[in-house]
Amino acid sequence: MHDQRIRFLDRPENVRRLLRVFYVVCLGLIAADLVYHRHVSHPLESMPGFYGVYGFVACVLLVLVAKQMRRLLMRDEHYYDRRDGGQ
Amino acid sequence: MVPPFVPFLIAALLVPALQGRARSVLVLVAPIVGALTLVGAPEGVAWQLDMLGLTLEPVRVDRLSLIFGYIFHIAAFVGGIYAWHLRDSVQASAGLLYAGSAIGAVFAGDLLTLFVFWEVMAVSSVFLIWARGTPEAIRSAQRYLVVQITSGVLLLAGALVHLEATGSIAFGHLGLDAPGGVLILLAFGIKCAFPGLHSWLTDAYPQATPTGTVFLSAFTTKAAVYTLARGYAGTELLVWIGATMAFFPIFYAVIENDLRRVLGYSLINQLGFMVTGIGIGTEMAVNGAAAHAFSHILYKALLFMSMGAVLHMTGRINGSDLGGLYRSMPRTTVLCIVGAASISAFPLFSGFISKPMVMTAALEQGYDWVWLVLLFASAGVFHHAGIKIPYFAFFAHDSGIRTTEPPVNMQIAMLVAATLCVGIGCFPELLYAHLPFATDYSPYDASHVLAQLQLLLFSALAFAWLTLSGLYPPELRSVNLDADWVYRRLGPRLVGSAREVIGTADAAVRSAAVGGLVRLGGWLARVYGPRAPAGAAWPTHRTVAITLVLLGGYILLQGG
Numbered sequence: 001m002h003d004q005r006i007r008f009l010d011r012p013e014n015v016r017r018l019l020r021v022f023y024v025v026c027l028g029l030i031a032a033d034l035v036y037h038r039h040v041s042h043p044l045e046s047m048p049g050f051y052g053v054y055g056f057v058a059c060v061l062l063v064l065v066a067k068q069m070r071r072l073l074m075r076d077e078h079y080y081d082r083r084d085g086g087q
Numbered sequence: 088m089v090p091p092f093v094p095f096l097i098a099a100l101l102v103p104a105l106q107g108r109a110r111s112v113l114v115l116v117a118p119i120v121g122a123l124t125l126v127g128a129p130e131g132v133a134w135q136l137d138m139l140g141l142t143l144e145p146v147r148v149d150r151l152s153l154i155f156g157y158i159f160h161i162a163a164f165v166g167g168i169y170a171w172h173l174r175d176s177v178q179a180s181a182g183l184l185y186a187g188s189a190i191g192a193v194f195a196g197d198l199l200t201l202f203v204f205w206e207v208m209a210v211s212s213v214f215l216i217w218a219r220g221t222p223e224a225i226r227s228a229q230r231y232l233v234v235q236i237t238s239g240v241l242l243l244a245g246a247l248v249h250l251e252a253t254g255s256i257a258f259g260h261l262g263l264d265a266p267g268g269v270l271i272l273l274a275f276g277i278k279c280a281f282p283g284l285h286s287w288l289t290d291a292y293p294q295a296t297p298t299g300t301v302f303l304s305a306f307t308t309k310a311a312v313y314t315l316a317r318g319y320a321g322t323e324l325l326v327w328i329g330a331t332m333a334f335f336p337i338f339y340a341v342i343e344n345d346l347r348r349v350l351g352y353s354l355i356n357q358l359g360f361m362v363t364g365i366g367i368g369t370e371m372a373v374n375g376a377a378a379h380a381f382s383h384i385l386y387k388a389l390l391f392m393s394m395g396a397v398l399h400m401t402g403r404i405n406g407s408d409l410g411g412l413y414r415s416m417p418r419t420t421v422l423c424i425v426g427a428a429s430i431s432a433f434p435l436f437s438g439f440i441s442k443p444m445v446m447t448a449a450l451e452q453g454y455d456w457v458w459l460v461l462l463f464a465s466a467g468v469f470h471h472a473g474i475k476i477p478y479f480a481f482f483a484h485d486s487g488i489r490t491t492e493p494p495v496n497m498q499i500a501m502l503v504a505a506t507l508c509v510g511i512g513c514f515p516e517l518l519y520a521h522l523p524f525a526t527d528y529s530p531y532d533a534s535h536v537l538a539q540l541q542l543l544l545f546s547a548l549a550f551a552w553l554t555l556s557g558l559y560p561p562e563l564r565s566v567n568l569d570a571d572w573v574y575r576r577l578g579p580r581l582v583g584s585a586r587e588v589i590g591t592a593d594a595a596v597r598s599a600a601v602g603g604l605v606r607l608g609g610w611l612a613r614v615y616g617p618r619a620p621a622g623a624a625w626p627t628h629r630t631v632a633i634t635l636v637l638l639g640g641y642i643l644l645q646g647g
Contacts, residue, residue: 005414007413007414009413009482019551022544022547022548022551023548025544026544026545026548029537029540029541029544029545030541032537033537033541036533036537038533038534038537038538039532039534040534041447041450041451042450042455042458045538049541050538050541051537051538051539051541051542051545052541052542052544052545053545054462054463054466054542054545055466055541055542055543055544055545055546055549056545056546056548056549057549058462058463058466058467058546058549059466059467059470059545059546059549059550059553060549060552060553062337062338062341062463062466062467062470063341063470063549063553063558063559063560064558065338066338066339066341066342066560067341067342067558067560069338069339069342069567070342070560070563070565070567072568073342073567073568073569074342074563074565074566074567074568075565075566075567075568076564076565076566077564077565077566078566079566080566080575080576081223
């Protein structure tokens with residue numbers, strides 16, 4: 001059961017390579033917006049790269065807000081066990 | 088036409104009598120036979136009976152009920168394959184009864200029949216949670232049952248109000264203004280996990296057995312989506328409720344550690360898209376809601392199956408305990424990623440061809456803000472369900488866990504679901520042909536594909552940046568407070584304080600009463616005691632004198 005093979009993703013340089021490919025694809029998608037005119041139904045959509053910017057900002061906000069929510073909402077994992085139900 | 092739920096009912100009754108493989112076969116035969124009853128079923132009321140002066144329509148077929156009927160059969164079949172290895176007649180029987188009652192509910196033509204199936208769904212499904220056997224699961228199942236039965240009671244109350252006012256028990260469009268309309272909406276809203284009424288879902292689903300959660304994820308909430316589409320299409324309130332549902336759970340999903348609970352939150356997020364579509368109410372929007380329910384059941388089942396496989400093989404499901412499993416479960420990893428791509432609505436996967444119908448409808452009807460919220464939710468769902476689930480289970484840091492792929496039947500079930508996800512994604516017209524309304528919607532145009540890819544890849548970019556820079560919150564063993572806090576903590580606490588107040592008052596009254604009695608006893612002792620004036624022995628002459636006076640007085644009065 002102890003599989004010690006080194007796999008593709010186990011090498012950090014491969015992960016870095018994959019990430020670089022990913023960054024290039026992202027850039028390509030923004031570049032595509034400058035060349036190709038998407039037909040739009042909302043004025044915001046006509047901004048080049050709108051979807052990319054919106055997706056990026058949304059996710060950063062999502063994570064940072066969720067992180068702050070922990071201050072308010074997070075309890076230890078046995079929070080409900082202590083006096084929960086007929087114990 | 089044989090009512091579609093009958094094969095499930097018969098199989099559920101036969102299951103305890105069978106053993107081993109015969110039982111597993113029967114679990115698969117029921118949905119096949121049930122699906123055959125639907126093939127070529129004519130639209131209209133297939134079965135009507137008059138009882139107690141009511142006209143009941145236990146089986147009514149139309150395009151809206153058919154699409155839900157089809158997908159429920161597929162879900163029951165896939166769930167049956169996934170549970171093939173189980174040697175547990177209770178779960179097999181409960182699963183069949185649960186699937187059958189959900190199917191019964193979507194073909195119910197009147198509110199009374201709907202109520203019966205609504206309650207059978209609640210009672211049968213709870214066994215899938217109980218079957219896990221842990222103390223947490225048993226307590227969670229009890230809470231689940233109370234909430235589900237409450238929904239049923241509200242439905243019955245609403246139906247009776249409706250019957251009293253209109254004389255009809257038929258289940259058609261209701262709306263908020265119909266008599267009993269608010270009660271019935273509340274009943275549907277509980278099962279559809281409306282905000283604030285949702286925490287039974289995130290409480291109980293992660294507690295069920297690995298196979299049970301796959302069944303649970305398919306039926307209850309989508310039966311509720313169907314009933315909302317039937318009774319409340321075009322009710323604007325639902326647009327706002329749906330947008331809220333799509334929005335708030337993604338924040339919880341980011342910080343939740345139990346990966347099946349993360350899927351529970353993303354389930355509510357996906358229901359939000361459907362509820363919004365129903366609230367908008369145009370043909371395009373209701374089509375979108377139905378199509379999204381269809382594709383959602385498949386990819387959500389696939390995701391729950393892949394996490395169930397992880398739980399089944401490793402006994403763990405917390406993100407903080409997992410990681411690096413792609414080494415020992417490569418096939419499960421790939422199938423999970425198919426589910427993740429589908430829920431994230433990547434082009435060529437099922438979410439891509441259903442979700443945008445709702446979003447397009449929102450823009451068409453001028454709900455610009457709702458559209459922006461849904462777009463935010465779309466980015467968010469990719470973030471937590473599309474990336475977080477596969478990343479923390481199969482990649483991230485190596486947890487050191489070495490295991491193997493799950494049993495073959497589990498892999499086949501995941502493969503079937505994954506094939507359907509990709510099949511629908513690539514050939515959407517197969518699904519569109521069966522939607523409630525005719526549609527010429529086409530998801531594959533360059534603008535839409537480009538926009539969606541931008542949205543998704545830049546969400547992934549945000550994830551990569553946050554993770555690499557260490558800003559991404561770590562997975563922590565924890566409980567995050569949600570609406571269930573109200574009845575798991577606040578309620579018991581209030582009852583506790585009330586008990587204290589009442590106990591104090593009660594003790595005060597009792598001690599006052601006892602004190603009074605003691606004082607009375609003392610007074611009596613003082614007045615009538617052996618040495619007290621009233622209690623002491625009297626000399627004979629005084630007694631004789633008093634008797635004489637009394638007797639004399641009596642005779643005088645008599646004589647007078």
